[in-house]
Amino acid sequence: MFVQFTTWDIVRNLLEAGRWTLALSLLAFMLGGAVGLLVLFLRISHNRVAQAFTKGYIEIFQGTPLLMQLFIVFFGLPLLGIDVSPWLAAALGLTLFTSAYLAEIWRGCVEAVPRGQWEASASLALSFPQQMRHVVLPQALRVAIAPTVGFSVQVVKGTAVTSIIGFAELTKTGSMLANATFQPFLVFGLVAAGYFALCYPLSLYAKRLERRFHVAR
Amino acid sequence: MSLVNIAGLHKHFGTNHVLKGIDLAVEEGDVIALIGRSGSGKSTLLRTINGLESIDKGELVVDGTAVHDGKGDLRALRQKVGMVFQQFNLFPHLTAGQNVMLAPTVVKKTAKREAEDIAKEVLLKVGLSDKFDSYPDQLSGGQQQRVAIARALAMRPKVLLCDEITSALDPELVNEVLAVVQQLAAEGMTLIMVTHEMRFARDVGNKLIFIHHGRIHESGDPKTILTNPETPELANFTRAVM
Structure with a gap:
């Protein structure tokens, strides 16, 4: 008995x-x-241990495929006696992945703030958190907005990988429908269109922001 | 005891021994000009006085706050030592007024109203009371440097360090900045400046220090030692720059 799909x-x-x-x-x-x-703050702090730890953290997440990260969360945590649903594993895995990339993107933005800004604020007796809060981050933020929005596109596309651990998002549902309808081209075409509909506005927005902050002070 | 006391100060950059035992006492109201060739260590010496460069060996005491062999409360030191930079280093996202108010409100926890009064007072002193709400990029180089001076003054420093503060300025803007410094000197502010303005050092300074290869090579009254240098190195230097 076949169910007919319109x-x-x-x-x-x-x-x-x-x-x-x-x-x-x-x-x-x-x-x-x-x-x-949080990773960013530790990464650029003056604490050697925190620097080394966060550097390793970023390297690991940037140097391994997202799929492996999800596998390790999904299959590894149960070995430690922690039961994780596909939803939790997907959320946790993507969060860690995103944090590592954003920390690295933002570190670049912080380093784009000229050394003289650090020196001037230090010479006025500001502490490290005060320098960050009042002098460095407001300037880094300006530079960070466009690449951050740009990276959000990678996050949206990254969610597709979670289909493999059985989380029923767009791609997983697409595969199930393709199997049931025998119309893989139509179904995956629609799936792709769905991702495009989510990502394209973000890309456009990122481009616009980039242009705007390029001409602004 | 002198306001600033430096004893046996050594500083290395890697294998490069930049400061080789500096002894220096600065009295209240002194206006000291540090001169020397580039790479002589004069800027490094200046930057150690507010902790922007660490000290490998030796002692620095400013108004009772001590840094010994590089250890000490740098933030306490910096509240007593103001600094003005060659490149101004104003905070571009803040107005002139906000630039001046930042450290008093954040570091000294001064109330905003009071900090505003201080900002108006110091901006008036540097002749920019009408630029309170201007952003740095709306100001000329000379105006920016005067805001930077005001920003340092707002912390009521005991001593003000000036690191080649006119070197990045167009020639026609140099005098407006020097006039402000001269006025500060006349009011009794203690100043230590690295400068290439020999005439200014001679006219405004009460002590001239010639740094050569990381040591104080010659020092004394500016008019005397610039006219009659005792060492051939200073004689060569003054011939080259004057």
């Missing part, structure tokens, strides 16, 4: 799954941003 059925199912892609992207981006800020 094109509208396919689209409706994909739209529903797309909400999970969107939710996972937002969550990973926000949590990853928060963790990334």
